[in-house]
Amino acid sequence: MSGNVVNAPLDRRRLLTLGGGAVAAGLLAACGSNTGRTTSSSTSGSGGAKPALAQWYHQYGEAGTQQAVEGYAKAYTAATVTVTWKPGDYDQSTAASLLTGSGPDVFEYGNGPTIDMIKGQQVVDMTDAIGAAASDYNDAVLKRMTYDGKIWAIPQVIDMQLLVYRKSMLDKAGVTPPETIEDLRTAAAALTKDKVKGLFLGNDGGAGLMGGPMLWAAGLDFLKDDNTFGFDDDAAVTSLGTLRELFTSKHLLLGAPADWFDASALTQGLTAMQFTGLWTFPDIKKALGDDFGCIPWPKLGSASAGKKSVPVGAYGSCVSAKSKNVDAAKAFAKWLWVDQTDKQLDFATAYGFHIPSRKALLAKATTLQSGPAKDAAQYAVDFGHAQSPLLWTPKCQTAFGDMMSKIVKDGADPKAQIATVKAVAQAELKRVAG
Amino acid sequence: MFVGPFVLGLVVFIYVPIIWSAYLSFFSAYNTVTPTTFVGFGNYLDMVRDPAFRSSLGTFLVFAAFIVPTTFVLSLGTALLVSRTRVMQAFFRSVFFLPVACSYVVAALIWKMSIFSGVRFGLANTILGWLGRDPVPFLSLTHPPWYWLVIVTARLWLQIGFYMILFLAALQRISPTLYEAAAIDGARGWQVFRWITLPQLRPTSTAVILLLLINAFQAFDEFFNILSTFGTYPPYARPPLVYLYYTALGQGQDFGHGSAGAVILTLIIAIVAVVQGRLTGIGRAVD
The missing domain is CATH 3.40.190.10 (Periplasmic binding protein-like II)
Structure with missing residues (x-):
């Protein structure tokens, strides 16, 4: 529950679909499901088809965010990335979809994957994707996404x-x-x-x-x-x-x-x-x-x-272990959330009011250079605690x-x-x- | 032939999940719907031993014992009044039925944010202000439990119209000759109601009580939307389904315990329904 994600109203019918619905989703997966992934164009012979990746986001409230992430995906050349913008109960529906083969390849999850996702081997180790950049991420947030010495998600943007x-x-x-x-x-x-x-x-x-x-x-x-x-x-x-x-x-x-x-x-x-x-x-x-x-x-x-x-929290970018292109998915997550610092800065500051997850970007965020906003950004570094372990x-x-x-x-x-x-x-x- | 598609839908979306859920309740099923670790009645024992789950079941037995007769009396009363009125009958019918068309979620938000908000300009507090009382934070205090007032009024407002329509339909099927005969025999007012109307309404009354009971135990929408705040739900007035949602079927994905809890709830509803059926004689021929 990081940031400005206000609880989506929920009613009983939707609750009941969670338990049994996960089963129904599994059954239906066989009958043609739409993951948002474009079907891989494997027809081209010598050119070598680009892998197709599905990336899922929850519905951000701020105008322009959806267009921004779609733009980032389009700018990536090594794979065809299709963004799915999921309104409603994002956490629950994403968690349920990971049980099936019809889930996303790359997805964000509040404060990284849950311990049960890690233990259930539903997500892959992202340590090598972050690599040496790890020390530049907000300590409290990165610690929250680390288990057993491995990092399981790349922090996207910090709320506090x-x-x-x-x-x-x-x-x-x-x-x-x-x-x-x-x-x-x-x-x-x-x-x-x-x-x-x-x-x-x-x-x-x-x-x-x-x-x-x-x-x-x-x-x-x-x-x-x-x-x-x-x-x-x-x-x-x-x-x-x-x-x-x-x-x-x-x-x-x-x-x-x-x-x-x-x-x-x-x-x-x-x-x-x-x-x-x-x-x-x-x-x-x-x-x-x-x-x-x-x-x-x-x-x-x-x-x-x-x-x-x-308290600080961040959506973390994770890669599903059920993805058919785990390596390509990891490469994309690394490209967007580790390498492309200008896009991370844009995502953090141009739409909603957030803090970049990388300390080096704090000085570049024009929104955080004065007054209470500047103080707050420093507090996140000095006093940050993940909401819960x-x-x-x-x-x-x-x-x-x-x-x-x-x-x-x-x-x-x-x-x-x-x-x-x-x-x-x-x-x-x-x-x-x- | 014609029911084929419906039966298929029922099987895929209702029966298979129900059976699968019962199957899951005997397994340790964290983050999977195809579990391998059989635990027998372990999940059921855990749920029965869980004091929070027991307290939510207890709360909702009390809640059902209150809300079922209250809704019954009020909707029957409204139906009687509306059926007797000679002027603007269609208007009154529509007015009382209208809330049924309102979403539980929307009503819950209106109750929470405008009518019973805790500040001085909330509707209820404005009225208290006219009477010279301090504003009451209705949903923040547990002593006294004002939150029940908020929840019960919301539920009554949403439900009464629907059951009123059921009673109205039943009232109109009672043959006028019965009333005429009773009048000739000298029956008046309460006597007519007790000895003609009520017995004639019995099939409808039984159905209404059953529906109300099931509704009470399945409470979720207005409770969740009135009392939950940003990822937490307080430990009081917590319906069993809300508790399961938070601990097992939502982010937790603990389908073993969640399914066991759901099966227990289903059994309670079934037992209460059977007992109620025995007492009131559902399905028995009308005499």
Whole structure:
């Protein structure tokens, strides 16, 4: 779930097609399927036919993106690349199509392939495609796409989340941008006025969004470096408990018409500070001019190992192991997402507001040379954390989300809740890594 | 001959997936629909032991126990009122039926973002404001569970019209002679309803209750679209299908556990339906 991909509305019928539908898709694959791949023109004799590749993207919201990626594909001469632009439930339909022979050759996937795709050998190792350029990619993002010492996807473009504030409101209240979580609470209280709340962390009070940042603030993480459970710790109890205190303080904005991924709450003056995505910067700038600044999520002052953080995510370009032209597909992915830096820069900055995944390109991005945007780009390098680790499976994520909701909304005991998640996560880790 | 294409469609898109799903539920099937590791009832045990799944089943038993009679009474009531009215009958019928034509997703978004949004200018909060109350963040709090108000009103608004039409059709099939005979015998108001209308409606009532039950357990659309936020769904008011979507059938691609969960849900619906059929006598000849 990187970036500005708002959940596509989903209904029951489409859900039910996911399980059984994967089967139906397999059956239908035999009866002529349209993968978007042009049929390979193998008739030409001596010239040597170019391989035909199908490349899949999810539907980006920004105008011009589709034309841009089609243009990139056309510019590639070593293969005939056909771009398929897939609206709707991209992750699910792509994952299902990988089970069949009718999937894409090259496809993007949020934060790289899932651990089950890697374990299921549905995607191929991309380490040699990235090669020496690896050190130039954002560390947090590349680490997220690495398993067993191998890189499984090439990061395309980075999205990030951070804390944005109205300068004028802070000045008026005599508040400086907070350095610690404790400062943040004081600031939220000071900034809460008649019709303005101090802080907005999403309509669920940050239960869905702030779990990771609160762990990082305490110097912890979902998993330790050796892939064991990472937050069975008193600092996590304190940190997550703080979120509950904020929730009951009446200084948090709750129930805004547009949730945290939209800047309306900030621009309409419903809140003075908001945790949101970098993608809202053009909207904020349009509405507020220079009256805004941004900071990373603060650290927990009481935790000595606490660190500031920003969640970063990136779609990664992967190659399906079921592709009939794995080498050609890898060559294309390398060409576009490693070699063609001008296209990467264009993709990151010309349509939506993103950060190039390669550090060397930051200095070349005209959109990131001044003001809050420049700060944000640097935060992604200095404080970036992948939203959740590769081994943190959907099942762990659901248990974690349940824990967050129960702590923040119901005031459940963080220690007991962490123990519940630990049990689920350890079983999953055993299954996945074992 | 004529049903051939339909039967083929049914087989390919309904029966094969159902049977395959039952087959998958006995295997460890991560990211594959052609699994090789047989686990027997392991997936079922895991699902039954999973407290989150149990709690979602429990929640929806309670939900069904509430929503089925409520929708039944309200749609029957509306049907009675509309069938009695002498003026603008077509208008009232259409007005109550109209919400049925509305998408669950669209209705859910309207309920969430305009009517029950938590800020002072949401419709419900504007009304509370007139009464001098503070705005309520309906979907953010769990104490008290205001979110049920949002979900239940959305569901009632969407569903009542459809069942009203079923009842209207049934009401019009009741022979007027029965009412005339009852009137001659001196039956009035409630007596007529209890001893003439209700018994005559029994085949329709049974069908309506069955449909409502299935609908309640299959809840997904409005719950998902009202309560989910960006990749997460809170642990309360979580329909079993939504839970399966998040843990197994969506990004997880854990078809073994997902199918086991779906089979359990199907069995519950089947058992409740059979029990209800026994109690109310579906298929029994009308006396």
